[in-house]
Amino acid sequence: MDKEYIKKLAEDPNFIPGIYNYCDRWCERCPLTSRCLNFALSEEQFDDPQALDINNKAFWQKLSEVFQVTLEMVRETAKEQGIDLDSLDVQQAGQEHEKNRDIAENHECCRAAKAYSQMVKTWFDSSEKLFEEKGDDLSLQVRLELPNSNPAEEAASLKDSVDIIRWYQHFIYVKLVRAMHSMAYAITGSLEEASWSLDEVPKDSNGSAKIALIAIDRSIAAWGQMYEHFPQHKDNILNILVHLDRLRRKTEAAFPDARAFVRPGFD
Numbered sequence: 001m002d003k004e005y006i007k008k009l010a011e012d013p014n015f016i017p018g019i020y021n022y023c024d025r026w027c028e029r030c031p032l033t034s035r036c037l038n039f040a041l042s043e044e045q046f047d048d049p050q051a052l053d054i055n056n057k058a059f060w061q062k063l064s065e066v067f068q069v070t071l072e073m074v075r076e077t078a079k080e081q082g083i084d085l086d087s088l089d090v091q092q093a094g095q096e097h098e099k100n101r102d103i104a105e106n107h108e109c110c111r112a113a114k115a116y117s118q119m120v121k122t123w124f125d126s127s128e129k130l131f132e133e134k135g136d137d138l139s140l141q142v143r144l145e146l147p148n149s150n151p152a153e154e155a156a157s158l159k160d161s162v163d164i165i166r167w168y169q170h171f172i173y174v175k176l177v178r179a180m181h182s183m184a185y186a187i188t189g190s191l192e193e194a195s196w197s198l199d200e201v202p203k204d205s206n207g208s209a210k211i212a213l214i215a216i217d218r219s220i221a222a223w224g225q226m227y228e229h230f231p232q233h234k235d236n237i238l239n240i241l242v243h244l245d246r247l248r249r250k251t252e253a254a255f256p257d258a259r260a261f262v263r264p265g266f267d
C-alpha cells in the first residue's frame, strides 16, 4: 500500500466522502459497502486471513504499514496547508487532549453508557442457563411440530437481538466519549473550534452523538425483543430498558441538534 495508490482510489467518484465517519462500523450489515473507501481499503489490505489474526506477525506488519502511510499523508496535507507539524507544541497538545478526555469520560452520559456496558455483561454472564433452557424449549417445539409455533423464526429473532445488543454494547460509550471530547474542545478552545465557528460546517460532536443515539434506539428495540423472549426475566430487562431510555433522553438534551445531523450517505 502506498499513499499515491490511496489518493488515486479516493478520487473514485463512486465513494461517498466521509461516509465511514458516522456509521456504526457494522460492515457485515452495511448497505453501502460498495460506496465506502474505508471498506475497500480494509478488504484489500486485510484479505489474507493471517493479516486478520491479532496474534500473527503479519497482522502487526500490516498495521504498521497502514500507520506509516497515514502519517505520510498527514504530513503531506499539513505541508499543503502551510502547517509545520514540527513546530507544534506536542506536550501542550497532549495535555489538552488528556484534559478534554477527562471532561468527556466524566460526563454523566458517558458514565451512564459505561454503566450500560457493564449491565449487559452482567446480564449475559448470568443468563447462560436461560439460553440453554431456551434452546431446549425451541428444540422441543421443532420435534413436536406444534401448531401456531415457529421455532426457527423465534431462534432467528433471538439471535438477531443478541447480535445487536452485543454489537452496540461498548460502541455507545465510545461514540459518546468522542462526541463529548469534540464538544470539550469546542468549549476549551482549539483549532477545531475555529473551523466549527463557520455555521455551515457540521459539528463532529453532533455526528458522533447521532450515531450513538441510533445505537441506543436499536439497542432499546433489541431489548424489547428480549423482553418478549424471556418473560420470566422481565424485571431485569425492564431495568436495562429504563437505563437506556434515560441515557437516550440525556444524550438528546446534551446534543439537541444531533438528530438533525446529516450523515454522509446514510441520511
Ligand code: SF4
Residues within 6 Å of the ligand: 019, 020, 023, 024, 025, 026, 027, 028, 030, 031, 032, 033, 036, 038, 039
Ligand atoms: S460505511 Fe459501511 S462499509 Fe464503511 S466502515 Fe461504515 S459500516 Fe463499514
